[in-house]
Amino acid sequence: MSSDPHQYTFLYKVLKSLYYAVITDNEGRIILLSKNYQELLGVTDEEYIGKHVRDIIPNSEIPHVLESRKEDTGHLFTLKDGKTVVCNRIPIIDNGKLLGVISSATFYKLDEVSILNQQIKKLQEENLKYKKQISELSSTFNQKDSLKKIIGDSLPIMAIKETIQRFAESDLTFLITGDTGTGKEVFANAIHELSKRRNKNFVKINCAAIPKDLLESELFGYEPGSFSGALKEGKVGKFEHANGGTLLLDEIGEMPLSLQSKLLRVLQERELERVGGLKSIKLDVRIICSTNQNIEKLIEKGEFRRDLFYRINVVEINIPALRDRLDDIPLLCKHFIDKINNKNGLGITNISNDAYSLFYNYEWSGNVRELKHVLERACISAGSGQLNIEHFDFLLSRMYKNSDVKKNADEGSLNDVTSEVEKEKIIRALVETNGNKSAAAKLLKIDRSSLYNKIKRYNIEM
Template identity: 50%
Template structure:
């Protein structure tokens, strides 16, 4: 940005003062600028308002939400506490790609502009109806979440969001990896919503939730009379339902091996054949997979097909666990309090800073899901007001048990590692460092043995 000459700074100041209504906040929602015209309509002292939380000066404002989401809001109709109607544009202010504040520009109405305001209100009403219809349509098609609902500004999360935006524009298969409770399904929804297929169906199937003997028919469908108890007319499978759109196969690591080969053929040939059918048909489906296990380890254990692994791992999105993004906890807590208030009809106004500090000193094995459940439990005890430390007694007990268990597991893991290393060294001595023979005695693949030699820094004689 070019330097502004000292003699021109007044011009910029008077430009802001000449506008009908403008207020600027920092990233924390504190007012740093309020022009005279807006202060007058708000009936507040301009100098006293500076430094205050914008929600205290303008009740009902959404500037703090724009600061959190980074999404501008244009043309919103807003009613001030004195009954004055304003048309508001809220814009995030960024520096080097990072949000540093929010600017809100308002057009104030006058008594003789009622016809104009009526038109604006009608447009606003129609816009709300359109958004509602879009929302209902998206629910029917299955995709409920968007990128904006992935909360956080930590560097690794920002990097992940950028990757999601890129991946969404392609047709390649996607593998989403992450621990339980990190939000893998949410990421899958966001990919579909950002893709060119967003107006088509988003179909989901959890491979762990369906019994193995039913999984094949759920996925591929079946023809009439394919087996005893088959519905008259047959049944459409998930692949057919997702034609033209996206299909999410959750917990792909739970798919039995006999089905993995059939899935591999679908990916390669882009065609599906129903159970009991005799003729395959073409499909156009964007496949998204999730897993909370390391598929490479499953390949080495011969529990997952290696060729399928490479087919589905074209684009990989790894979701960081909550313990690696502890700075996002305040934003997540605010989001969950808002959600809990809305869903349960409570009136929780905030959370004690001591609780936030406690949260940031915990490693969260259950990740974001555990955090949400912890807040919801405390909210149900409080019903309203601030969530104090004494409401989290259950969490404190769980935290202490987890710490104790982790200390015990560290000891067991150390013992296991030492035993494994000693066994490998002993078998190598017995086989005169013959890798094939050693792998056979250890009942592991040669590739796995080589990885362990590298891991434990064992030199072959």
């Protein structure tokens, strides 16, 4: 290049008149800002010359170019006034030596497509970020929601909820035991919803409800023409339906021994062959088993394989009977009354204390399911307002029917009619006084010792 000072002046003017341009030395110190850029930044020559570019333009990418010595073209850059421009940053290299960087920006209208492309890319990245955040949020929301569906805050229920939360994410097999109506299926649902398989199939099969000779093909499926009466096209079994998700083997205690060995093999090998088929199908299924039977007893009787029991009994949860967690009754009542009100358009508000006392003394052999049905009957008969003890008269008679006195009674005798009435009165008094015998005796206007005798005579359980 000529050393003519006029040419330098000319070049200087050219650079100054570039739209938005910055030139730095090899340490990132600004040598020149174009006129427009200088005006936009509102700095005088003295204020910028020799300053590090990041001191004047905090989001400048020039330091990266100095580091990489590679040109960086066609990138979007947001100026101080919020306008977006397309920026090209070129390292100035002379004989292999880095002298500095020139960065110049053009209006986006010159390259609208590339701007749009970059904007799309940016939006896609943001979209991905939000999607991730939403899925994280919704999974914690789902988790809380799934546990909320299990009504109850008694100590045993809280402990079970904790166990579920701890192991649901793993693929460990659960064995849920508990009497009929205690909520085994409700807990199984929660385990699936809390697991990482929550968006996959949750398949249930009730081993007690399916005829024994059909159970195998229901579980494992069959190939076309495997047996007479089979579908022409064959059938996919519950295991395959549940692939990737969760399979609930309900009433597992009812599974015939012959099938137990096949089930054990499938659980161990994690693959199955359909009935009449030769091909092995890989399985990725989380198993939950449930039963209201005592499996240890079935093992003793030779009706359940011990090795299968060990295989399924990895995380055991035993749901206590309702009578062993009376603390849950008020919450369950509120939950069911809300549901019954909504479903039937009723206006039941609450339950009286004496009705609650009855609930605390009742046997609840059908557990939560029985409580739900009892409430349904009482709510529908009351229609609105408070549920009082009269709305649960049928429970008192159930209590009475269950007692031994009734079983041994000579139905026709007048004495027994009197006894029935007397017994019912005593039970009512005990319920109303929450089992306080002195108060109950007072209410019945008899002395305590004769109340004790009558409780004994009528076999009233306390």
